[in-house]
Amino acid sequence: MPKRQIIILLTTWLAMTLCSISIAAPQQAPRASMLANSCIICHGQNGSSNGPAIPSIAGLSSEYFIFTMEGFKNGEIPSTVMGQIANGYSTEETQLLADYFSTKTFIKAKQSFDAKLARKGAKLHEQYCEKCHAEGGQSVQDDAGILAGQWTIYLSWALKDFRTNKRQAGKKMQQRLDKLYARKGEQGFTALLHYYSSQQ
Known part of the structure; x- marks a missing residue:
């Protein structure tokens, strides 16, 4: 194959690769946001819970979020519905959720104390x-x-x-x-x- 054709093919491949990367990266955040919609119903907007019986999950480290979800999946952490919910997410989806909520700000609850x-x-x-x-x-x-x-x-x-x-x-x-x-x-x-x- 002539050198000129090889250069054209390589240039085309590189352009397509870079294009696919640039397209895929922005889609990651919207997908995570869509997955998080099912969480905010109980855990509040951006993971800041408004109810005293449900924890806020905003600001948790990705590692702790994944550890907790795995605990729900395998039954090591007792739950009413979280076991079923956690099992509904793939490993990749759980990672996306973990990364998403780790970027949110943890808002401390306003509550009474002695x-x-x-x-x-x-x-x-x-x-x-x-x-x-x-x-x-x-x-x-x-x-x-x-x-x-x-x-x-x-x-x-x-x-x-x-x-x-x-x-x-x-x-x-x-x-x-x-x-x-x-x-x-x-x-x-x-x-x-x-x-x-x-x-x-």
Whole structure:
């Protein structure tokens, strides 16, 4: 094949490849946005929940989002409907959702709290939780979920599931929860919840 024809073919192939990339990239965001529409019905616009029983999912790290969805899929995380919903998404779709919500801003819930209990909770968090939930429970970098400003009712249910082994925690987390409960009882968990709800 003449050199000129080879150059023309290569140039055409390169142009088509670049064109397909430029077309595919913008479509990624709209697709993720469309997938997210089924989430915002319960979790609120951009993943910021308006209801105390449903957690906000905006701002979660992609890793934690995927970890949680996998937990719903395999039944390790108890749920009413999330198991069925999670199983409806492919691995690729779950990744798209994770990346989409990770770019959204976590909006702390406006809710009542007891200032005295919140101060006690701050000390307990520092002692039992800070190593994995840094910055008072608001760091995203830990890939461990956001506690600060999350809805109290949801957190109370999640803590109860962990404490009663209905939901499996990591070994270190379970040890810390058991130690906290042995030393402070339910009042310790209540103080923690008031601390997280105080961060608005």
